Amino acid sequence: MEEIEDNEFVASEHDRLVSAITKLDKTQHITEPTRNEPTNLNSEFTLIKRSNKLNLENVAKILENTSHHTQISKKLKKTQHESKVLSKPLEKPQAERIKRATGYDETKKKVARWDPVVARGRTVDYVSFPLKHTSTKMQPTGEFLSKLKIKSDLEKELEELDPPTVMEEEEVEEPVFPMTYDEMVEHRQHLAKMRAQQSYKAAKAKRQSKIKSKKYHRVLKKEKLKQELKEFEELQKKDPEEALRKLETLEKARALERHTLRHKNTGKWAKNKLIRAKYDKEVRQQLADQLAVSRGLTKKVVDTQSSDDEAAEEVIPDIALAQDPMNPWMMQRSDKSNVNAEFDFGYKKFVQNKRKLKDDSDSESNDETDDANDKLSVLKEGINKLSQEDDQVEESGIENVTQESNEAELPQVNENVKQNIKKVKDKRIHKALIKLLGKSNAKKTVATTNWMVESADVIEPVTPDEILLAFEHNERNLEKIVGRKLKQMRNYVKKLEKASRLEHQRAVQMQNETRERNNLEYLMMKPQKVKPIIDEELIETSSKTVDESNNVEIPLSKTLKPVQPNQETTDSNIDPTRFIEVKPKYLNTAITEGVNAYDQLDDDEQVVPRVNIEEVFEEDDVVDSFRQEKEDEVNRNKLEDISLSLPGWGSWGGKGVKPQKRKRNRFIAKPAPKMPRRDENKGDIIIREYKDPKLAAHKVKDVPFPFESVKDYEASIRAPLGNTFIPEKAHKKLIRPSVITKAGTIIEPMDEEELLVPKNRKFKNEHVLKLLGQK
């Protein structure tokens, strides 16, 4: 037993020792698991991580060494070789589209190379054909020179002594193949590249077309838009004209949007949403957004120039008619602002006028009164509204409106009244509201109440009892409320009156009368009918006259502007020298036979004749009659004022009744002012102003195409071309035809060498290139 114990003891001791020793060594020893015994259960921890795929290459490698197995190894390798499955070819139309696109790009590039050549040909003075002048025959330099040279005797002698070696002509090999090897390779590469590009594009397109994600497309769209915007901005900087053209595409989008029903909330989605819109704020918002999108797209792009005037109108904030922002249907369209402007009447206009007046007035007190006026007008407006509402109530009563709706409206009315009264309360603050104001106020309010009562009485009980009852109930309620409020108001007014009376006494002392008058003017009632007082004379414009204002409308007016003959400008200014009488100069002329021939005088002496014989011949009426003639001539072409007044129209007419002077003046149509005559301020000279139809037949009546102004056109035809007017050389230059062809030669079409000609390559007129490129 002991022995066993000992043994056990020893064993355990030994184990301990071994473990202790092993613990000394810190390194971990992983023993590769070995399989000793075949077992069914393999520990998963003892599995070796190694692919159990047979590497055929290694196998083949072994086989390779032996010549006997080469065949087998080759076969093995072949099986090893992976072959990809070709992707499915694109649909035919798609593939063709891509083919066309790439083809188009290629051809475009190819054709565009000719742009400078064509553009130069168009702009150049003349083109002479055939384009190639050089002789096709090649001449060796030696041969060419030998023709020119005359050999001197010395040279000849020298030649005899030492004959020059005859240069052997180099045989220029004609290329047998249409393409060299390099070229062929290049061509092939090019084709391969093309094909590859095509396939890439096809693959990309296919992949993209497969994407169904809406989000992706949305993002794509947005990206595109952003990109376009960026480009557009760049373009704006670089080329504003092009940018403008881009804007036109926007117009196109607008048209597209207009003619579709997109974003119009007519779709199924929108209809579904509409049902929920009543209760859901978000849905309403969504619908509004949709409409906003459509509005944004269909908004007309206005020119910055033309919109300048309209902008001013648009700026005016429309507070009174501000609508519920949540209501998609009532959202104000920006292009409707004009319409609103048209309907600026009543209160709104009043407020606006006030605003203007306020700006004008300087004094504070004035402002105060203005404010008071505003309040008053607000009050008036409120009461008017009330009455209108009441009217509505009446109508609704007649038209079988249910009780519910009536009741729904009633609180609104009440609210309105409350608001008005609140405003009146505010008024208390303004102590400057003087007596007059109070009076007018009181009157107004009384009037409104009367009307209210009457209108209540007028209603005839035709409708069913139920409705009548309901209506009367409403009426009573209203009356009560209004009456209460009015009482309050009257009280306020009385208080105000008292205050104002005191205030007035003070004001009389303080304020000067003029200011008060101003205030009174503000309070004055406007005349019921505003009559336009036209004391201006009507101006009748005839087509022949150059009317500036008329011209402004014409887009072509620009062309006419510079036509103003400059003579007029000079003539209209009175030249003082013109009126300086030329001093007669007495000349020492020879004495003719009739007079004493030998009465010689000193030539230097001025001789004044003793008797004025000319006076004998003079006829004074010659001058007078000539001046009369001139006056007649001037008056002949003058258009008379036309009186358009109708005696008896709007006033009494008949014998002895003189029409009012004002009326007469109003209806006199004055002819348009004529251009000043050429002979104005010229003294005793008459220049007839006439229009010769025979001459007009020869004259140009229209400015031809490239010209936009008469001045430019006239400048282009100002110089003569004939050789009697200008030197022959210049004449020849001016009349040279634009295309010169050499007679008797075949004119070959241009070949690609023309692209390399420096003058064509240097052509850099961008505008012309662009213009021709467009075509």
Next chain:
Amino acid sequence: MKNPKKKENKRYFDTKTEDKGQKTTTDNKEVEVFNIKITPELLRTHKYKKNDKKGFKKPIQKKDNSKFKGKAPIDPQKLELHSRGEGVGKGVRHPLHAEKLKKKERKFNYAQEQAARAEILLTEDHGALEVDEDSKTTAISQKIIAENVDISAAAKIFELDLDFGPYRAKYSKNGRHLLLGSNKGHLAAFDWVTKKLHFEINVMESIHDISWLHVETMVAAAQKEWLYMYDNTGTEIHCIKRMDKILRMEFLPYHFLLAAVNEFGFMSWLDISVGEIVGHYNNRLGRTAVMTQNPYNATICIGNSKGVVSLWSPTVKDPLAKILCHKTPLTAITVDNRGMYMATSGVDRSMKIWDIRNLDGPLQDYRLRSAPVHLEFSQKDMLAVGLDDVVEIYNDCCSKTTEKPYLRHRMGKAINNFKFCPYEDVLGIGTRNGFTSILVPGSGEPNFDALESNPFQTKKQRKEAEIKALLDKIPAELITLNPFDITEVDVPSMQDQMEAKKKLLKMDYTPRQKKKRNGKTFVARRKIIKEVARKEFIEQAKEAQKLLNLPEAQPAKKPSFGVLDRFVSNPKTKK
């Protein structure tokens, strides 16, 4: 003293001739002569200089150092003289046309430059009389002049004593031939330089006026009754009976018009190239024999007994302009070659110079000792004044007030008319008994343009020139105060046209709508009818109910579902 060879480059419409006198005088002093050998390199640099001012600066600078400096610079004043005015601006926006116009403009500039350069070829200078400080030019008689000039020039002083009363003389356009016509029917044409007689006839009728036609082979004579035409052998080739009792004639060479005024004040323009009268009307001025043409615009100036000068064109039956020149009847008018000045004289012994181009004046007012019978401007703007038997020639009397005559010739016989010979310093005077030719140094244009009018014309050249002139004939309608009218756009009619176009655009093109009955469509009307029927029915129902006094059917109270009430279908009640 005098140069017989003269050249000129003159046109009706030529503006460049302005200040020619001034220019030629400066020529002598200021002309610099550059001896330039033109090399290809020089040409190239010049080409670059002209065409591309920016791109080729370097070569020019290089050449500055070299021997040759390129083409001689052009005097800017001369260049300005040949200017045709402002060119086309930047108004044309079409790039292609703008480019083309720019090129054209360059050519015009080249033409201007060439013309300025070509002035170097006008070698001849006009002569003048030069005297000492204390002596006067008037003291120099023809005799002295003849002694001092070369023999060929001296031969130009001659006198013809002819018996057939007062003679009128006219030179042909090139100044080589002279036509004489006397009041008593003597008609003669001859080459006055060689004195070779073309023909000499007596038409056995009084001759009132004579005129050369476009060539020296044809002359026109206004005889007692009608207008006759003769060729250079004196054969009568035409008798134009539509033009009768003619007092004065003027030939307008560029329009091929023979303008005439007759005793009754009828004016007629005969187109001699087609034999058609293009204008014939009464001027309502009465009988007047004071007539001249304005070479600038081919209008006819007629002076009447009331001292008024009126300007006429064949197509307009009223005077284009009228100027009250004198308070007394006019005795003579003349207009200078450039159409700048007009000289008039009246019975009141005054002579006035007018600015006829601007229709303004008078520029000068001279008082003479006797009334002039005839006035004439020379090509160089010397004014010859005929005073009974004395001819006085004034130099430079238009722009400034002259003090004394330049030349005076007294001949002891009454003057009928006189003409300066073109391209010669000669004044030919038709007198009461013959013809006198005197020398007036510096009166004629020294440089002639052989293509325009050639004094040394051969027969072939003449024929060629005739055809060319016919091709260049200007229509009679273009005779207006401003000869440049044709280069201007007819703005009034253009405006009319544009206005008409505008009206056309404003037209409403909406087609007529088919008529709706009572302003309603069929569908709308049907609706209305239905509505009316329905209302009627309701009314009736109500009435019936009232009559029956039935209690109105209370709408059954709907079961309430609380919050879910909203989902209960609520059919809309139709009003």
